[in-house]
Amino acid sequence: GAVVSQHPSWVICKSGTSVKIECRSLDFQATTMFWYRQFPKQSLMLMATSNEGSKATYEQGVEKDKFLINHASLTLSTLTVTSAHPEDSSFYICSANSPGRTYEQYFGPGTRLTVT
Amino acid sequence: GENVEQHPSTLSVQEGDSAVIKCTYSDSASNYFPWYKQELGKRPQLIIDIRSNVGEKKDQRIAVTLNKTAKHFSLHITETQPEDSAVYFCAASLGNTPLVFGKGTRLSVIA
Numbered sequence: 001g002a003v004v005s006q007h008p009s010w011v012i013c014k015s016g017t018s019v020k021i022e023c024r025s026l027d028f029q030a031t032t033m034f035w036y037r038q039f040p041k042q043s044l045m046l047m048a049t050s051n052e053g054s055k056a057t058y059e060q061g062v063e064k065d066k067f068l069i070n071h072a073s074l075t076l077s078t079l080t081v082t083s084a085h086p087e088d089s090s091f092y093i094c095s096a097n098s099p100g101r102t103y104e105q106y107f108g109p110g111t112r113l114t115v116t
Numbered sequence: 117g118e119n120v121e122q123h124p125s126t127l128s129v130q131e132g133d134s135a136v137i138k139c140t141y142s143d144s145a146s147n148y149f150p151w152y153k154q155e156l157g158k159r160p161q162l163i164i165d166i167r168s169n170v171g172e173k174k175d176q177r178i179a180v181t182l183n184k185t186a187k188h189f190s191l192h193i194t195e196t197q198p199e200d201s202a203v204y205f206c207a208a209s210l211g212n213t214p215l216v217f218g219k220g221t222r223l224s225v226i227a
Contacts, residue, residue: 103148107159
């Protein structure tokens with residue numbers, strides 16, 4: 001149980017275009033999901049907390065107009081990277097808490113974004 | 117906010133030896149301390165976790181200790197094997213709040 005999926009697993013896009021990444025909880029409802037970004041050989045850094053039915057909470061330094069987050073249902077959160085640039089190339093990972101297990105977070109498999 | 121420091125950044129051990137990775141945290145309210153193993157290009161995989169109401173937890177070759185007073189926790193891997201080679205991250209959180217990760221330790225087990 002407690003499976004989180006992401007789509008796509010990898011994407012290559014041209015500079016200036018937008019890319020949407022989906023994060024789904026497959027067998028549980030997630031009122032809260034988290035989006036992390038991981039650059040090569042670095043740690044996971046929280047970008048934002050996605051709350052179902054309300055606006056996302058962004059971490060300091062993360063541009064909310066560039067990284068659009070929509071948590072429209074209890075099983076789906078999306079991250080849209082708008083006007084992507086090469087410096088946005090990274091590994092994007094989402095996670096969610098299972099309602100019955102408050103502490104443990106379940107991670108999606110990640111999305112490798114490369115902006116050319 | 118919470119800050120997690122992790123040491124060492126790299127660690128090489130001979131197969132069969134033990135490996136120890138240490139982390140400190142800053143927020144005394146944090147009560148959940150997981151450890152993750154991450155292989156290249158993969159998601160972090162939870163290997164063990166501990167809550168603030170216990171001081172030690174063990175699962176076969178892996179153990180975690182927690183010192184709330186000193187605000188540090190450690191991962192112990194015994195009888196290391198080549199397949200233990202990976203990057204290990206510690207993290208801290210308060211219940212269902214976002215995890216704050218350490219910078220990671222690259223463990224190499226030399227056969």
